[in-house]
Amino acid sequence: xxxxxxxxxxxxxxxxxxxxxxxxxxxxxxxxxxxxxxxxxxxxxxxxxxxxxxxxxxxxxxxxxxxxxxxxxxxxxxxxxxxxxxxxxxxxxxxxxxxxxxxxxxxxxxxxxxxxxxxxxxxxxxxxxxxxxxxxxxxxxxxxxxxxxxxxxxxxxxxxxxxxxxxxxxxxxxxxxxx
Numbered sequence: 001x002x003x004x005x006x007x008x009x010x011x012x013x014x015x016x017x018x019x020x021x022x023x024x025x026x027x028x029x030x031x032x033x034x035x036x037x038x039x040x041x042x043x044x045x046x047x048x049x050x051x052x053x054x055x056x057x058x059x060x061x062x063x064x065x066x067x068x069x070x071x072x073x074x075x076x077x078x079x080x081x082x083x084x085x086x087x088x089x090x091x092x093x094x095x096x097x098x099x100x101x102x103x104x105x106x107x108x109x110x111x112x113x114x115x116x117x118x119x120x121x122x123x124x125x126x127x128x129x130x131x132x133x134x135x136x137x138x139x140x141x142x143x144x145x146x147x148x149x150x151x152x153x154x155x156x157x158x159x160x161x162x163x164x165x166x167x168x169x170x171x172x173x174x175x176x177x178x179x
Contacts, residue, residue, distance in 0.1 A: 002036050002040055003040075003054045003055055003057070003058050005036070006033045006036050006037065006058045007058055007061065009032050009033050010029075010033060010058070010061055010062055010065065013025070013028050013029070013032070013033075013065065014065055020065060020066060020067035021066070021067055022066050022067075022081065025062075025065050025066045026066065026081060029062045029065075033058065033059075033062060034059075037055055037058060037059060037086055038086075038089060038093075040055055041055060041086050041087075041089065041090045042090060042093055052086070052087060055086055056085060056086050056087070059083070059085070059086055060074050060077075063077040063078060063081060063083070064077070066081065069081070084175070088175055091146075091150060091175070092171065092172075092175060094143060094146055094147050094150075095147060095150060095151065095154070095171060096164070096167070096168065096171070097143070097147075098114070098147045098151055099159075099161070099164065099167050100164065101113055101114065102114060102127075103161075103167075113144050114129050114130075114144060114148070127151075127156075127159045127160065128151075128152045129147075129148045129151050129152060130148070154171075154174060155170075155174055157170055158170045158171055158174050
């Protein structure tokens with residue numbers, strides 16, 4: 001896996017940059033390390049908690065490099081730096097893709113991926129998706145299954161957004177309540 005490579009890149013940043021300010025470290029992290037981590041979580045798609053934690057520790061180490069954040073908890077460092085955990089970033093990308101499949105760009109393909117749950121009793125939003133039931137746990141990790149629960153728990157104003165840009169903005173605000 002690439003966590004070791006990204007840790008080496010972080011070590012190079014730490015050794016070669018004298019300033020530990022947010023304005024210096026965050027752009028370097030965002031340009032050199034974060035794209036790798038996002039690739040791993042989206043395309044390699046770690047299924048086991050230990051693999052996800054390994055990748056999360058790389059980002060955790062990167063947040064510790066910034067001056068003044070060493071004493072804070074990981075969640076507080078993320079909040080202070082304006083970052084999401086890798087798990088939340090994966091969820092954000094999954095929900096954006098689901099929105100595109102269901103509402104906009106790939107609507108025809110989305111009709112085959114997801115099944116609408118027809119019910120008059122909807123608490124949060126009226127655009128619920130049907131959850132499948134499977135005997136094998138591996139199916140629960142598929143994209144279509146990962147997204148359904150979070151989509152159904154999203155507020156109506158998020159899933160009923162008129163455009164992708166509005167959806168992204170509203171989702172950022174609601175994301176803290178989803179995980």
